[in-house]
Amino acid sequence: MASTLENLSIMTENLSMDPVYETNWSDIPEEIKLECIEKMELNERLSLRCTAKAERSLVDSQKMKIASGGFQITHIGLNFFPRPQIFKILGNPTEAVELTNYVLRIGVFGGIFVHYRDDDVMHFTEEISTKYIHIVSCKNKTVVDVLQKLKKGVEDIRIKAKRGHEYALDDILANDHVRNVPYWHIEDCYQADSLQKVAQMWINENSKIGTTFQVSKTYQGPPSSEFQRIFLEHFNDHIVSNTGKRIRIRTNNPDRHILLERGLDYNDDGNDEMEESYEQFYRLIVISAEMDESEYDDKCNKWISIIDVENYYGNDDEPNANINENHENIENDDQVENGERNQDVEDDDDW
Amino acid sequence: MSSTEQGTSSAAPAEPTTAPESAAAPEVPESFYYVHGKDKVVHKVSAGALQHSALIHGMISNLGYTEEQAKANPFPFENIDGDILQMVVDWCNQHKGKPTPPEDTNLPKQKEKLFDLVLAVNYLEIKELLTYCCKQVAMMVKGKSPEEIREIWMIPTDAEDEAAEKEAKKRAGKEAAGETAAAAGDAK
Known part of the structure; x- marks a missing residue:
């Protein structure tokens, strides 16, 4: 075959002096x-x-399959795994907007990272097809715009709120994708009512078992106790159980509960003020009403590492230095069943 | 077929079921068909090789030709140049009954040949070969600027396109006017 085709190629080259063939792209x-x-x-x-x-x-x-795309201030990086990734340097805002929207128009992404960029290039006109989106340090308008542009099928939404941007949580929660996404989180969250609002949204939406929302707060954010206080106050009559570590509430669906878990415990000899300023992580998850407490996932490092990949490892056998070794001590759990709250629990300093 | 090939799942050795060689069914002789292109040169191709072409496979599947009938009735592909058909036949023979590799580097590099091959392969509905050809077409413009691509593939500019369109309209208008005048003359 090879030699036949080589011969044909040679023959063709010889014939090319006399243009017999005129077939072209337009044909x-x-x-x-x-x-x-x-x-x-x-x-x-x-x-x-x-x-x-x-x-x-x-x-x-x-369309073009793109494993992941990063939209940065100075460039766009596109990863075509297993083919090599490419970088496009952005010359000016007009070019940036044009190229961004072109790539979004043709791209079917596995994941997208939108980093902080100048306002004038944050002009998304195209729908975004991706399974995973990570919005990093963008202003509120950008976050809402990007979420609105998402096509159906997004499975994972991550919002990193660093630089002190306070997001309009209600606008975010009004987004259909956020309402239905299996996993989402807000890193460095400033909205202490986020846990309560998301749980309420899930109750209204009758969200599926396994639906998860996580938040982290740094020393700059509101005190940890505010997140918990607002949640407890709002769901006072929904409480199934409350420990120093976990709050479980009923939903309108008798088959489903919502579990709020706190990630870290600190040993500061009761120095609450200090503790309030430390970083903290919360996970909210829709669980089966049948789920037994013995089935709770004690590997908090694993879920914390999803929201803070820089400082935590997914391996709970190697605890991080800043986590109390007894952070998952559930032996002292106090429980409230059938909605009757236990006074001991209410007085728990942690909550 | 041996019992092992039949995929016996039991741990115990299965009783051999292979028939004695003498009783094996005789092999069916391979049937051949004949095709020719614009140059009328006839190519003999096995039915197995022609399976690559959905078009030909569909044509021959219910024919039941004898060798003589097949020889006397070659499939004419007047729209395909002889050397292009030769390439297609060679490729089908080469890949008869084999899984197609991820790459095929033996395709013509010359633009016109490749485009002719693309058209022929598309017509004959040879899916795998078409995939290779499209890859090869894409490779032709790797690293090329818009101007270079326009030159390589002879893509007219928008201005040229518009001018050609105007010209075609003008010509069509003249032809229509001519026909009307002729019809009027006939009526007189």
């Missing part, structure tokens, strides 16, 4: 052109779409 049917475009890398697609209007609309109609 190729559109569906085949699209298959060719599908096999092109991004740079070639960008070049082809600049040749003519017809090619532009053809190129723009062909």
Whole structure:
């Protein structure tokens, strides 16, 4: 075969002096052109779409699988695993907006990272197709805009609120994707009512078992006790059990409960003021009403590491230095069953 | 087929079920068909090799031709150049009954040949070969600028496109006017 084709190639080259064949790109049917475009890398697609209007609309109609995309201040990075990733340096805001929206238009992403960028390039006109989105240190408008642009099918939403941006939580909670996503979190959360609002939203939506929301708060955020106090106050008549570590509440669906878990315990000899300023992690999860307490997941490092990957490891056999070794001591749990609160629990200093 | 190939799940050795060689069913001789392109050169291709082409496979599946009938009735593909059909036949023979590899580097590099091959393969509905061809087409413009792509693939600019469209409209208008005048002359 190889030699036959080589011979044919040589023959063709000889014949090329006399142009018998005139077949060109314009003779190729559109569906085949699209298959060719599908096999092109991004740079070639960008070049082809600049040749003519017809090619532009053809190129723009062909989707491209992108393992992950990062939209930064100075550049866009696209990972085409297993093919190498590429970086596009952004020359000016106009180019940045154009390229961002083009990539969003054609890209079918596994994951997207939107980092803090100047306001003038935060202009998303295209729908975003991704399973995972991580919005890092963006302003409230950007967060809400990006969430609104998401297409169906997002499974994981992560919002990193560093730089002190206080988000309009109600706008975020009004988003359909947020209401239905299996996992989401807010890192460095300033909204102490977030746990209560998310739990209430899940009750209203009758969210599925396993639906999870996590928050972390740093020393800059509101005191840890505020998150807990607001939650307890709001769900006072829903309490199933309350320990120093976990609060379990009923929902309107008799098959489902919601469990709030606190991540860290501190040994500061009762120095509450200090403790209030420390970082803290909370996890809210929809569980089966049948779930026994012995089935609780005691591996808090594992879920904390999802929200703070820099400082925590997923391995609970190697506890982090700043976590009390007895942080998951549930032997002293006090329980409230059937909605009757236990006074001892209410007086628990932790809550 | 041996009992092992049949996938016996029991731990105990299965009783051999292989029939004695003498009783084995005789192999069915492979059937051949004949195709020719624009150059009328006839190519003999096995039915197994032709399975790659959904179009031809569909045509021959219920024919039941004898060797003589097949020889006397080659499939004419007048729209395919002879050397392109030769390439297609060679590829089908090469990949007869084999899984197709992820890459095929033996495709023509010359633009016109490749585009002709694409059109032929698309017409004959040879899915795997079409995939290779499209990959090869994409490779032709790797690292090229818009201007270079336009030149390589002879893509007209928007201005050229518009001019050609205007010209075609003008021509169509003239032809229509001519026909009307002729019809009026006939009526007189």
